[in-house]
Every structure is written in C-alpha cells, then in structure tokens.
Amino acid sequence: MTTSAELKKLLYSQNTEFLMEAHDGISAKIVEESGFKGIWASGLAMSAALGVRDSNEASWTQILEILEFMADASQIPILVDGDTGYGNFNNLRRAVRKLCQRGIAGICIEDKLFPKTNSFIGEGQPLADIDEFCGKIKAGKDIQLDDDFSIIARVEALISGWGMEEALKRANAYFEAGADGILIHSKQRDGVEIIKFLDEWANRCPVIIVPTTYYRTPTQKFRESKTSIIIWANHNIRSAISAMRETSRRIYRDQSLIGVEDSISSVNEIFELADNNELAEAEKIYLPTNQDETKAIILAASRGKELRDLTVNRPKCMVDVRGLPLLRRLTTTFNQAGIRKITVVRGYKKSAVNLPSINYEDNDEFETTGEVTSLSRAMAQITGDCIFSYGDILFRHYVLDQLLETNSDIVLVVDALWQGRDPNPQSRTRDLVKCAEPFTINYHDEDEVILNAIGHDFVTQEIQGEWIGLAKFSESGSKKIHDEIIAMQEDGSIHNASMKDLFERLLKKQEPIHIIYISGHWLDIDNADDLTDAQKFL
Numbered sequence: 001m002t003t004s005a006e007l008k009k010l011l012y013s014q015n016t017e018f019l020m021e022a023h024d025g026i027s028a029k030i031v032e033e034s035g036f037k038g039i040w041a042s043g044l045a046m047s048a049a050l051g052v053r054d055s056n057e058a059s060w061t062q063i064l065e066i067l068e069f070m071a072d073a074s075q076i077p078i079l080v081d082g083d084t085g086y087g088n089f090n091n092l093r094r095a096v097r098k099l100c101q102r103g104i105a106g107i108c109i110e111d112k113l114f115p116k117t118n119s120f121i122g123e124g125q126p127l128a129d130i131d132e133f134c135g136k137i138k139a140g141k142d143i144q145l146d147d148d149f150s151i152i153a154r155v156e157a158l159i160s161g162w163g164m165e166e167a168l169k170r171a172n173a174y175f176e177a178g179a180d181g182i183l184i185h186s187k188q189r190d191g192v193e194i195i196k197f198l199d200e201w202a203n204r205c206p207v208i209i210v211p212t213t214y215y216r217t218p219t220q221k222f223r224e225s226k227t228s229i230i231i232w233a234n235h236n237i238r239s240a241i242s243a244m245r246e247t248s249r250r251i252y253r254d255q256s257l258i259g260v261e262d263s264i265s266s267v268n269e270i271f272e273l274a275d276n277n278e279l280a281e282a283e284k285i286y287l288p289t290n291q292d293e294t295k296a297i298i299l300a301a302s303r304g305k306e307l308r309d310l311t312v313n314r315p316k317c318m319v320d321v322r323g324l325p326l327l328r329r330l331t332t333t334f335n336q337a338g339i340r341k342i343t344v345v346r347g348y349k350k351s352a353v354n355l356p357s358i359n360y361e362d363n364d365e366f367e368t369t370g371e372v373t374s375l376s377r378a379m380a381q382i383t384g385d386c387i388f389s390y391g392d393i394l395f396r397h398y399v400l401d402q403l404l405e406t407n408s409d410i411v412l413v414v415d416a417l418w419q420g421r422d423p424n425p426q427s428r429t430r431d432l433v434k435c436a437e438p439f440t441i442n443y444h445d446e447d448e449v450i451l452n453a454i455g456h457d458f459v460t461q462e463i464q465g466e467w468i469g470l471a472k473f474s475e476s477g478s479k480k481i482h483d484e485i486i487a488m489q490e491d492g493s494i495h496n497a498s499m500k501d502l503f504e505r506l507l508k509k510q511e512p513i514h515i516i517y518i519s520g521h522w523l524d525i526d527n528a529d530d531l532t533d534a535q536k537f538l
C-alpha cells in the first residue's frame with residue numbers, strides 16, 4: 001500500500017487516529033519506531049529546527065528538501081503542513097506535484113494570507129477569501145499525480161476569532177471544493193469550541209484537530225465527537241530544545257562530559273537509527289573486494305566472567321576502555337594498518353556486539369565449545385593473507401606492522417618478557433612457547449624464529465615467551481589452518497579445541513610455525529586489574 005493510501009485509511013478509519021510531529025529524518029524515524037501510523041511535518045517545527053521563524057522564512061523548496069529526508073527515513077505516511085500553499089493556486093499546484101513525486105501522502109493548507117504567521121501569534125489574523133481558497137483546493141486536487149494524495153483544508157476562523165458560523169461556512173465550502181478533510185484549529189485552553197464544531201459538523205467529512213492548548217481535554221471526548229485524526233503538533237521539537245539546552249548548559253558549566261554521558265543517547269544509538277548495519281552488508285555486495293587484501297578474524301565469543309558485573313549485559317570485547325569498547329580499539333588498530341575486512345566471531349550476548357563496518361559470524365554454542373569451533377564459524381574468511389586475533393587484547397601499532405611484514409606461512413607474535421607481566425607461568429591459562437632461538441639483544445624485528453612447542457605448563461627455564469593471541473597466516477598458511485580445521489571437524493576433536501591444540505597438531509605434522517618476538521607493549525584483559533592496566537596502557 002502506498003503511504004498516501006495509508007493516510008486515506010487513517011482519515012476514514014472508524015477509530016480516532018494520531019499523527020506525531022517530526023521535523024527531520026531522525027525525528028521521522030523516532031516517530032515511526034514509537035509506533036505512530038503517521039507523521040505531521042510541522043511548519044513550526046521544521047522552521048524552528050532550521051533556526052528561522054514560522055513565517056515562510058524557509059522557502060518551500062527548502063521545506064521540500066527536509067520532506068525528502070523524512071520520507072526516505074520512514075515508511076509511514078507524512079501529512080505536510082503546507083502553510084497557505086506557498087502563494088496562490090499556481091504555487092500550490094507546483095508544490096503538490098513535487099510532493100507527489102517525493103512520496104508525501106498529503107498536504108494541509110490553511111485559509112490565511114502568504115506569508116503566513118503562526119496561528120498562536122496575535123489576534124484576529126486576516127483570512128483568505130473563501131472563493132480564492134476554494135480555487136486553490138480545486139487546483140491542487142486537479143493536479144495531484146497520485147489519486148490517493150490528500151488535501152486537507154485548515155479552517156482558521158475559530159483561532160483567528162471569526163466565530164463558529166464562519167468556521168462552519170468555510171469548512172462546508174472547502175469540503176465542496178474537493179478537500180479530503182478539514183483541520184479545525186483552536187487556541188482555547190479547553191476543547192469546548194472544538195467539540196461544538198465537531199458536533200455541528202456531524203462527520204460530513206473527516207476532521208483533524210490539534211489540541212496543543214486544550215491538551216487537558218481527555219482524548220476520549222474527541223473520540224466520542226468522531227474526530228478522525230488528532231495531531232500532536234510540536235512535541236518532538238520542544239523536547240529536543242529542552243534536552244539540547246540542558247546538555248549544552250551542563251557541559252558548558254562542568255567543562256566535562258561526565259555529568260551528561262549516562263543520560264544522553266549513545267553514539268551506537270545513532271548508528272542504529274541510521275541503520276549502519278545495512279551499509280556494512282551493502283558494502284560486502286557492492287564494493288570491489290581485493291582478494292589480496294589482508295583480512296582479520298577476531299574471536300570474541302566468550303563472556304569474560306572474571307569481569308563480573310561489567311559483562312552481565314555484554315561480552316568482554318564490548319567492555320569500555322577509556323570511553324570506547326575494547327573491540328573498537330582493536331578494530332581501529334587494524335583499520336589504521338589498512339585492514340578493512342574484519343570478521344568478528346560473536347557468542348555471549350551477541351546482539352550487544354554491534355559496531356558498524358564489521359562482518360559478524362556467530363558461535364551460538366560458545367558455552368560448550370572452544371576457540372577452534374569459533375574460528376571455524378569464520379571458515380570462509382580463512383583465505384589469503386589473514387590476521388588472527390583474540391578479542392580481548394590490546395597492543396601497540398608497531399606490533400601489527402611488524403607482523404604484517406613477515407613472510408612465513410604461520411607466524412605467531414610472542415612476548416619475550418612474559419615473566420615481567422606475571423612471573424608465575426601458571427597464574428592464568430597462558431599460551432607459553434619454546435622456540436629454536438631465545439630472544440637476545442641481537443634479535444632483529446624481522447627475524448622469524450621456528451616454534452618448537454606451545455603449551456600451558458612448561459618448566460620456567462624452557463619457556464622463551466608467551467603467545468599474545470595475535471598471528472598471521474599467509475595464503476598457504478591459511479590453507480593449512482583451513483584444512484586442519486576440516487580434519488578436526490572430521491575426527492571430532494574440534495569441539496573443545498583451543499588454538500594451542502590446533503597449532504600443536506600442525507607441529508606434529510612437521511608443518512613449520514614461526515614466531516616473532518616483541519618485548520612487552522601488549523596486554524590481555526581477563527580481570528578488573530587488567531582493565532585498570534588497559535586504561536593506563538592507552
């Protein structure tokens with residue numbers, strides 16, 4: 001159904017329906033997600049959002065631009081506040097054609113003079129000549145490109161103090177000229193004159209009301225008097241003004257964001273409203289993919305239980321580290337090294353892992369399976385040059401640069417100063433390594449050293465370092481990893497297997513694995529102390 005047909009349906013619905021004010025794309029989205037079936041594109045609100053008066057200071061084409069954003073941002077019908085129709089019958093004709101072309105459902109025009117003045121300002125505003133206004137309605141109806149497009153005639157006789165008789169006379173003339181509905185406006189504090197109008201009008205055609213000043217009158221009363229549509233006309237722009245004032249004043253006063261951060265929308269909410277995920281999906285389809293481009297796979301399926309309260313609603317990778325989720329810090333490091341294709345394997349609280357511009361794969365059995373099962377979820381990405389990373393580590397940029405320059409099939413980054421971090425090798429599960437050569441003063445960044453063994457419990461004297469959870473697979477390395485995962489799937493050993501198990505299998509098959517040494521400059525985040533270290537690290 002077109003939005004214009006939907007607006008018609010609301011107009012003729014047996015129930016009283018509601019339109020909510022919006023003034024730009026984002027407010028249109030918010031109105032729609034709140035459940036409203038239609039939008040009132042308020043002239044007052046659109047003007048205010050542009051910082052101008054509701055006196056036709058914004059040109060009609062500028063309003064048209066805003067409407068185009070609103071229509072793109074929402075699926076529900078938009079009834080436009082068309083003021084007086086932006087001139088005479090001819091100006092309205094052009095406006096109606098353009099509105100139809102942009103998928104707007106209807107226009108409301110008021111019987112006042114161009115340039116209009118907001119109806120709440122002053123008393124006894126002059127009204128348009130009835131015949132001239134009827135000609136405008138006819139011209140609009142004759143030109144509309146869409147049969148379902150609605151033209152609502154707004155009667156200003158009550159609000160301008162011309163009386164009930166004049167209001168009824170005008171409503172009748174406009175209805176006979178072809179208006180699809182009447183909007184009757186009032187600025188009384190109670191709904192008495194509106195109810196009187198509704199009762200006398202007796203539903204000859206749909207009637208719309210705007211209870212901005214008579215908001216205390218129960219909605220039920222308007223239902224009983226057969227109101228077709230109630231417009232909540234300006235409450236989003238007014239709430240935006242209050243919120244923006246409060247936030248600006250607070251930040252100005254505090255010279256800090258601490259006082260506002262928890263009470264305002266997150267940047268992620270903006271990404272969600274803008275549907276950044278859709279863009280990420282589209283990029284996968286439409287952007288050329290360079291097959292030689294290095295990819296990254298990040299395992300981020302586990303909760304991180306030791307972080308307790310911090311990981312009740314989100315996994316460890318989304319824990320805040322100095323104002324940004326850990327995962328964002330990690331992916332930014334990859335991006336800065338020119339790696340754009342990043343796949344994250346999610347598990348625990350996967351919907352909380354929602355950063356844009358990332359491919360997601362899910363390991364829904366994360367509680368009962370190990371790292372290799374998570375890695376297998378990203379199987380399609382294990383091709384070409386590929387960086388592998390745990391989702392809970394941070395490292396200096398040079399570490400990744402050094403790794404990217406290696407040439408061997410499988411290269412692990414190993415911290416030679418593993419004891420500096422935590423002298424007890426058994427203090428937590430650590431991937432310790434024995435290598436063909438130890439780290440010495442003569443070690444060069446580019447030296448790739450053979451890995452002899454990887455495990456959790458070697459005697460201290462034999463340990464040359466700790467794998468930090470970062471690795472690179474070349475094209476043929478990726479193929480070896482890929483094939484080994486398939487073998488593990490086939491022999492059933494994949495289930496609880498860790499990355500250590502996978503590397504051990506390759507070593508057993510005499511597949512060479514290399515390491516490069518670093519000396520500190522990284523950390524992984526397992527507990528609250530690590531998180532404190534991470535704040536310092538940044």
Ligand code: SPV
Nearest residue numbers: 042043044045081119233
């Ligand atoms: C608007 O929202 O711009 C209106 C309604 O026209 S009112 O401001 O009440 O006149």
Ligand code: MG
Nearest residue numbers: 042043044081
């Ligand atoms: Mg208006």
